[in-house]
Amino acid sequence: MKIAILSESGSGETRVAATPETITKYIGLGANVSIEKGAGEKARFLDEQYKSAGATIAASSASAVKGADVVLCVRRPKASALKGVKKGALVISIMDPFDNEGEIASLAKTGVSAIAMEFMPRITRAQVMDVLSSQANLAGYQAMVDASVVFDRAIPMMMTAAGTIRPAKVFVMGAGVAGLQAIATARRLGAVVSATDVRPASKEQVASLGAKFIAVEDEEFKQAETTAGYAKPMSAAYQKKQAELTASHIAKQDIVITTALIPGRPAPKLITKKMVEAMAAGSVIVDLAAERGGNCELTKPDKIFIHKDVSIIGYTNMAGRVATSASSLYSRNLMSFLETLIDKESKALKIDWEDELVKATALTRDNKIIHPNIKIKTATKKKPAVKKTATKKPMPKKAATKKTTKGAK
Numbered sequence: 230m231k232i233a234i235l236s237e238s239g240s241g242e243t244r245v246a247a248t249p250e251t252i253t254k255y256i257g258l259g260a261n262v263s264i265e266k267g268a269g270e271k272a273r274f275l276d277e278q279y280k281s282a283g284a285t286i287a288a289s290s291a292s293a294v295k296g297a298d299v300v301l302c303v304r305r306p307k308a309s310a311l312k313g314v315k316k317g318a319l320v321i322s323i324m325d326p327f328d329n330e331g332e333i334a335s336l337a338k339t340g341v342s343a344i345a346m347e348f349m350p351r352i353t354r355a356q357v358m359d360v361l362s363s364q365a366n367l368a369g370y371q372a373m374v375d376a377s378v379v380f381d382r383a384i385p386m387m388m389t390a391a392g393t394i395r396p397a398k399v400f401v402m403g404a405g406v407a408g409l410q411a412i413a414t415a416r417r418l419g420a421v422v423s424a425t426d427v428r429p430a431s432k433e434q435v436a437s438l439g440a441k442f443i444a445v446e447d448e449e450f451k452q453a454e455t456t457a458g459y460a461k462p463m464s465a466a467y468q469k470k471q472a473e474l475t476a477s478h479i480a481k482q483d484i485v486i487t488t489a490l491i492p493g494r495p496a497p498k499l500i501t502k503k504m505v506e507a508m509a510a511g512s513v514i515v516d517l518a519a520e521r522g523g524n525c526e527l528t529k530p531d532k533i534f535i536h537k538d539v540s541i542i543g544y545t546n547m548a549g550r551v552a553t554s555a556s557s558l559y560s561r562n563l564m565s566f567l568e569t570l571i572d573k574e575s576k577a578l579k580i581d582w583e584d585e586l587v588k589a590t591a592l593t594r595d596n597k598i599i600h601p602n603i604k605i606k607t608a609t610k611k612k613p614a615v616k617k618t619a620t621k622k623p624m625p626k627k628a629a630t631k632k633t634t635k636g637a638k
Contacts, residue, residue, distance in 0.1 A: 230577050232260045232567075233297035233314075235290050236268035239304045241531065241545070243271040243552035244559060246301040246322070249282040251560040256283045258568065259576025265293040272552040298578055300341075301563055303556075308335040316340045317595070319570070319578070321563060323347050323360060324592060327493035330605050337593035342580075346562065347492065348590045348600075355586055358566040362406045363558040368547035369410030369488065372515040373399070375550070376484045377418060379533065379540045380513045385419020396421050400479060401440070402499055402524065403488030404431035407517055411486045412438045420484070425475060427463055443478055445470045462491065475499070480507040487524035488517045493602075500525040502536075510538040519543035 232255050234247045245268050247255075255262050262284040266276060276286050287293035294300055295313040302322035311320065317340060324345035326333050336343045346360040356362075376399075377384055386396040399415040401408045404426035412435065415422045422440040426432075429451055435442045444450060449467045463471070479485055479500065485508075489497050496518035505514070505527055516528040527536050528543040535541070548555040569586065572579035580587060582594070592600045 230260045230299070230571070231297045232262045232299045232301065233287075233293045234262070234264040234268055234284075234301050235293060235306060235310065236265040237271075237303050238307070238310070241549065242304055243546070243549040244303045244556045245269040245272045245274060245552075246303050246556075246560060246563060247279075248272075248274055248557055248560045249278045250557070251564045252279055252282040252284045254564055255567075258571050258573075260299075260571075261285070263287045263293045263297070265290050269556070272556040274553075274556070299567065301567075303559065305329070305332065305336075305343075308332075308339050311336075311339050311341055314339075314341060317342055319344055319567075319580075321346060321567065326592060326600075326603050330598075330603055333592055333598060333603055334605055337596055337598050340596055341593065342591060343593040344566075344587075344590045345592050345600075346566070346590065348592075349566070350585065350589045352585075355566075358562050358586070360559055360562045363562055364548040364555060365405065365407040365488075366410050367551050367555050367558070368517055369407035369412075369486075370414050371547050371550050372407070372486050372488075372517055372542075373411050373414040373418065373484075375542055375544070375547075376486065376513045376515050379542065380484055381511060382483075384415075397483040398423075398481060399484045399486070400424065400443075400475075400482040401486045401488070402426075402475070403490075403517075404428070404435050405488060408486070408488040409434060409438065411488070412440050415484075415486075416440070423478070423482075425471075427461070427467075427471075443475065445474055462494070462497070468497070472499070472501075476501075476504050476507070479504050482508065482512065484513045484515070486515045486517065489524050490518040490521055494521070496521040496524050498524065498526050500527075502526055505539050505541070506537050508539050512539045513542065514539065515542045517547060520545040 252262050264279050264284045265287050280286055290310050291313060294311055297314045298318055300320045305322050305324045320341045321344040326345060349355050349358050383394050384397045387394040397420045399420040399422045401411045401424040404424050412422050412424055416439050423443050424435045424440045425443040432442045487499055489499055514525055516523045516525050518524045519528050519530050523543060525541055527541055530543050530545050533540055533542050570578055570580050592603055
C-alpha cells in the first residue's frame with residue numbers, strides 16, 4: 230500500500246497533509262509513504278525530517294502519486310495532478326464541493342474515490358477526525374491574536390501610577406468552535422468580552438467562559454439549531470431584530486470577530502457599512518467568513534481594508550497563519566480516519582462502503598459522483614428551430630388576370 234502526500238498548489242496555502250509524526254504511524258501500519266519535495270516547508274517541516282521518519286522524497290507530484298493507493302492533501306487537488314494513481318485510489322482532503330461541482334466531476338472521471346473530510350459526521354466516534362473543529366479552533370485563536378496586533382492599544386486593564394488604562398471591549402459574533410476559542414483567547418488577554426449566537430445552547434457556553442451573552446431570545450431563537458449542531462438560517466424578521474440589537478452594541482466595541490459560516494452557503498451579512506462607520510477610530514473587525522463573501526459587507530478577501538479608520542481583516546485561511554499547529558492537527562484528523570480503512574492483518578486498504586463515516590464523506594466512486602448532496606447542474610439544450618421554406622401560393626387565376634390587365638392600362 231502506497232500513500233502519497235502532495236505539496237499544496239493553492240495560493241496562500243501553508244499547511245501540509247502529513248507530518249513526520251503521522252508518517253511514522255503510516256509506516257507502522259504497513260504503508261510505503263512518498264511525499265513531494267518541499268511539501269512541508271511552509272509549515273516548518275523539512276524534507277530531512279520526513280526522510281528520517283521513513284518517507285521517500287519525490288521530486289514531483291507525478292512521481293509522488295505514481296502507483297499510489299491513497300493521496301492526502303489539505304485542499305482539493307486538480308484532476309491533472311492525479312495521473313498515475315491506481316484505479317479507485319482514495320483522494321482525501323478538504324474538497325469544498327459546493328459551487329465547485331465541475332471540479333468534483335473532473336475528479337470522478339479520473340477514477341479516484343474522493344473523500345471530503347469536511348463532511349465528517351459530528352458523532353462521538355468521529356470527533357478525532359473532525360477537521361472543521363480542529364482548524365476552526367486555531368482560526369478563532371489566531372483571529373484574536375491578529376486583532377490585538379492591528380489594534381494599537383493595550384488589551385487588558387492596566388493600573389499604573391500614571392493612571393488606569395481601561396480594558397479593550399471584544400464582541401464575538403457566533404459562538405461555535407472558532408467563536409468560543411476567540412472568546413477564551415480574548416479573556417486570557419484581559420479583554421471585556423461579549424458574544425452572540427442564534428443557537429440556544431451557546432448561551433451557557435459563552436457564560437462559562439466569562440463573557441456576556443447578547444441575543445434576541447424569542448421563539449425562533451429557541452429552535453435555531455440543527456440536529457448536527459449547526460446554526461439554522463434565520464428568517465429576515467429575526468435578522469432585522471438581531472441587527473437592531475447588535476448595531477448599538479457594536480458601536481461601543483473596540484474589536485469585533487465574526488464567525489458565522491454555514492457550509493455551502495454565502496456568509497450572512499451581519500455588519501453593515503453603517504455599523505462600521507459607527508465604531509470608534511482605531512477599532513478592528515476580524516471576518517472569519519471572508520472565504521464565503523464575509524459577514525461584513527466591506528470585507529476584502531485576504532486583505533486588511535481600512536474604512537473610516539476601522540480596520541477590517543479578511544484573511545481566508547486563518548488556520549494557515551499558524552501552519553505548524555494547523556498541519557499537526559489536520560494530519561492527525563486524516564490519520565485517525567485512514568486508520569479505520571486499513572486492515573491490520575493484511576496491511577492493505579479494506580473499505581466498508583456502508584460504514585457511516587465513509588457514506589457521509591465519499592463524493593466519487595467508479596467514475597461517478599455518488600454523494601446525494603452533490604449534483605451537477607446541466608443546462609437544458611433547446612432544439613434548434615426548424616426553418617420553414619417559404620412557398621409562394623399561386624394567385625387565383627382571375628385576380629392575376631385582373632391585375633395584369635390593370636397594369637397594362
